[in-house]
Amino acid sequence: MSSLTPRLTEILENLEFFPDRADRIQFLISFAERFVPIEPARASLPYPEAHRVPGCESEAFAWVFADGQGGVQCRYDVLNPQGISAQAMAVILRDGLEGASPSQVAAVPDDLVYSIFGRELSMGKTAGLMGMIGLTKALARRLTD
Amino acid sequence: MEQGYARPDDLVSTEWVAERLDDPGILLVESNEDPLLYATGHIPGAHEVDWTRDLNDPVVRDYLDGAGFARLMDRLGASPDTRIIFYGDRNNWWACYALWVFRLFGHENCSIMNGGRIKWVQEGRPLTRESAPVRPAVGYPVRERDDSEHRAFRQEVLAHVQAGGRLVDVRSPAEFSGEKLHMEGYPNEGALRGGHIPGAANVPWARAVNPETGEFLPPADLERIYMEEAGLTREEDVVAYCRIGERSSHTWFVLRSLLGFTRVRNYDGSWTEWGNTVGVPIERG
Numbered sequence: 001m002s003s004l005t006p007r008l009t010e011i012l013e014n015l016e017f018f019p020d021r022a023d024r025i026q027f028l029i030s031f032a033e034r035f036v037p038i039e040p041a042r043a044s045l046p047y048p049e050a051h052r053v054p055g056c057e058s059e060a061f062a063w064v065f066a067d068g069q070g071g072v073q074c075r076y077d078v079l080n081p082q083g084i085s086a087q088a089m090a091v092i093l094r095d096g097l098e099g100a101s102p103s104q105v106a107a108v109p110d111d112l113v114y115s116i117f118g119r120e121l122s123m124g125k126t127a128g129l130m131g132m133i134g135l136t137k138a139l140a141r142r143l144t145d
Numbered sequence: 146m147e148q149g150y151a152r153p154d155d156l157v158s159t160e161w162v163a164e165r166l167d168d169p170g171i172l173l174v175e176s177n178e179d180p181l182l183y184a185t186g187h188i189p190g191a192h193e194v195d196w197t198r199d200l201n202d203p204v205v206r207d208y209l210d211g212a213g214f215a216r217l218m219d220r221l222g223a224s225p226d227t228r229i230i231f232y233g234d235r236n237n238w239w240a241c242y243a244l245w246v247f248r249l250f251g252h253e254n255c256s257i258m259n260g261g262r263i264k265w266v267q268e269g270r271p272l273t274r275e276s277a278p279v280r281p282a283v284g285y286p287v288r289e290r291d292d293s294e295h296r297a298f299r300q301e302v303l304a305h306v307q308a309g310g311r312l313v314d315v316r317s318p319a320e321f322s323g324e325k326l327h328m329e330g331y332p333n334e335g336a337l338r339g340g341h342i343p344g345a346a347n348v349p350w351a352r353a354v355n356p357e358t359g360e361f362l363p364p365a366d367l368e369r370i371y372m373e374e375a376g377l378t379r380e381e382d383v384v385a386y387c388r389i390g391e392r393s394s395h396t397w398f399v400l401r402s403l404l405g406f407t408r409v410r411n412y413d414g415s416w417t418e419w420g421n422t423v424g425v426p427i428e429r430g
Contacts, residue, residue, distance in 0.1 A: 025184045082234045084181040120197040122178050
């Protein structure tokens with residue numbers, strides 16, 4: 001069963017304040033502007049292929065760490081500087097899943113992409129953004145294996 | 146204009162564009178895959194054309210009609226004489242796609258900015274977040290799309306195959322061989338059968354581009370890839386395809402505008418149509 005964390009729910013509710021496409025885009029860009037890559041102490045280039053987001057042409061990578069309190073910390077890097085949507089998605093997932101349990105992460109619906117970006121995305125872009133969610137969920141599940 | 150290519154007017158340099166930012170006869174259009182990119186900064190004066198919202202019919206799998214194109218051109222403030230320069234992300238993939246659609250409507254006076262957005266940025270040229278100034282609508286004439294020259298449909302492709310015609314499949318080798326049916330995580334773009342259209346040569350679209358600069362390869366390199374390796378010739382009728390006709394519009398531009406092929410059509414139905422169609426021939430491996 002899929003569900004959202006309280007912080008992801010809050011982000012989606014905030015997005016609803018921007019029915020105009022241009023305003024919504026600016027709101028999403030504000031997330032991208034807060035993007036910071038994974039801390040060098042945790043991972044350095046070249047990143048292991050196991051952390052490469054499949055199907056993401058912005059060359060996104062994802063990691064999920066246990067926070068020691070039963071929750072997770074999600075971290076990302078986006079190697080293509082033109083990958084603004086991937087950067088925005090990384091910040092939303094990092095913020096929205098901070099401290100969530102692995103099972104909460106695993107319950108995030110893949111179509112969260114549409115809730116955030118709308119359906120006017122290219123096939124490739126959709127694949128990449130869904131891939132970020134999918135890999136994050138898979139890495140979270142591994143923490144409990 | 147970029148020299149050495151077959152149709153030099155179809156390709157302009159970043160320097161050429163930079164020198165003409167205030168030219169009212171030129172309309173700059175940015176067309177990206179990433180919907181957020183234009184709003185983070187664009188070439189001063191550039192308008193945005195979004196391939197989903199602006200170029201596609203919202204219901205039918207087809208492009209906009211003549212009235213819709215005229216409305217788009219009026220929104221952009223373009224007349225039939227306006228020279229339109231397209232550029233964008235992803236090695237101008239989407240810019241080529243937009244140009245291809247514009248050519249379906251007979252707007253021949255349009256070009257690609259070589260290197261696209263990435264080259265403009267690498268050269269430290271200016272970007273702005275300011276909205277492009279509104280250009281007054283001039284009442285662009287309603288001209289219905291003419292698909293005959295640049296676009297191929299399934300039955301035409303079938304006849305082309307049966308006549309031993311040449312095709313170029315611009316997907317990845319794994320998609321071409323049939324090993325992969327769709328991009329991971331996106332089954333909606335998949336097909337029930339994997340492989341390629343019989344007789345197609347496999348030349349992934351991005352081979353035409355220098356990944357460092359985003360620029361098209363020099364003519365001699367393009368000739369080596371498409372003519373020596375793939376065995377295509379300028380005089381042949383060539384059909385390009387991919388999964389849904391976007392990547393192949395890039396190759397359509399390379400073959401037609403840069404190498405001077407006389408007859409190139411983009412099969413936009415591509416593998417999502419062919420691989421799901423009952424009874425059409427498929428090759429694997």
